[in-house]
Structures are given as structure tokens and as C-alpha cells.
Amino acid sequence: ELKVEQNPLFLSMQEGKNYTIYCNYSTTSDRLYWYRQDPGKSLESLFVLLSNGAVKQEGRLMASLDTKARLSTLHITAAVHDLSATYFCAGGGPRDDKIIFGKGTRLHILP
């Protein structure tokens, strides 16, 4: 059964700094997702990673996937206050169609 673990669960950082959120998963997964959620809102898709070595970037966020290590990372470059949110990773497959979420990383960026 797929389990997804994120760390850290809470992160407070200053604007301008770099940091990485880690997402480990327990069994083979053929797809890895990253989502953002603002307080009281729904989830917004950031990235879908479908193969080993996949790297995707959007603005100050970059996600990567290492299927051999069962690890995905979300790297934040030169953080700005607008990136304050909760970030979730989720994994799915390959032997079933469940999509399982981690507990989320609450990111607070201080001005």
C-alpha cells in the first residue's frame, strides 16, 4: 500500500532564501504530483512528474523526481511572501489508480 511522507510539515523562512520540501513514498509510484493550497481554498496543481529524472520548473518553484530513491523534491528559490501556502505531494499507481497525499508542508515566508 502506497504511503507518502512529506517533510518538513511546517517551515518558516525569510524572503530571499532557498529551501527544499521533501516527499518520500513507500512503494513504486509511476506518477507524482505537487499541489498548492491557500487557506480556505481548494487545491491548485503545480506539477505532474511522470518519469525518473523528470524536472519541471515554474517561476521560483522547481520539482524533481527520483524513482529509484522514491523521492521527489520541491525547491523554492529566493522565496517571496506570495509563496506562503500549504504544499502537498501525492503519488499514484502503478498497480492501482489510488492517488495518495502526504500531510502537507505549511510554508510561511516572512517579509
Added chain:
Amino acid sequence: NAGVTQTPKFRVLKTGQSMTLLCAQDMNHEYMYWYRQDPGMGLRLIHYSVGEGTTAKGEVPDGYNVSRLKKQNFLLGLESAAPSQTSVYFCASTTSGSPLHFGNGTRLTVT
């Protein structure tokens, strides 16, 4: 473009009452999911469906039932609500290789 629509947005139930949450998508997606979100727990999968007429259990299925009689609709039922089912419920849909598209959520309180 409606995407994924959940009804109702809010609901208060008394213990023992029943209700049905409706999720409708207009993207012709095969896969549909119901999650619940509780503080500190991330999103937990309740039930999911890989196509019209099929459903499967997720991580926390007890106390819930689902039906997918039409491809565009996925219903979540609570036969006898309990206070432990107080939560925010999210529906999502997707097609192979694509991210989940989420509805805006239903906030349910059981007293």
C-alpha cells in the same frame, strides 16, 4: 468552463442523519475521487472510481458509500452521520497522465 462542481458548499447535520454530496465534472474524465481534509491530516482518500459503474475503496471508506451511475457524476453518501465525519470534503477528477482537478469543497459539520 465549470470544471468540477460540488454541491452543497456547506451543510450541518445532526448525528444519525443522512445526506448525499454531489460531484459533477464536465471534462469527460474517467477517474473521480472523494477526499476528506482534516487539520494536520492532509487529504485522505475515501473512495474512487475509474469509470462509469465502478467504484473502489480508498484509505478511509468506513461510514461512506459512493455511486457513479453516470460518467460525469460521483456521489458520496453518509447513511448515518457521526461527529467524526465533520470535515471538508473534496472531489477531484482526472484523466491518465494529467493532474487532479479539484472542486471547491464541501464543509460538513455533524453535531
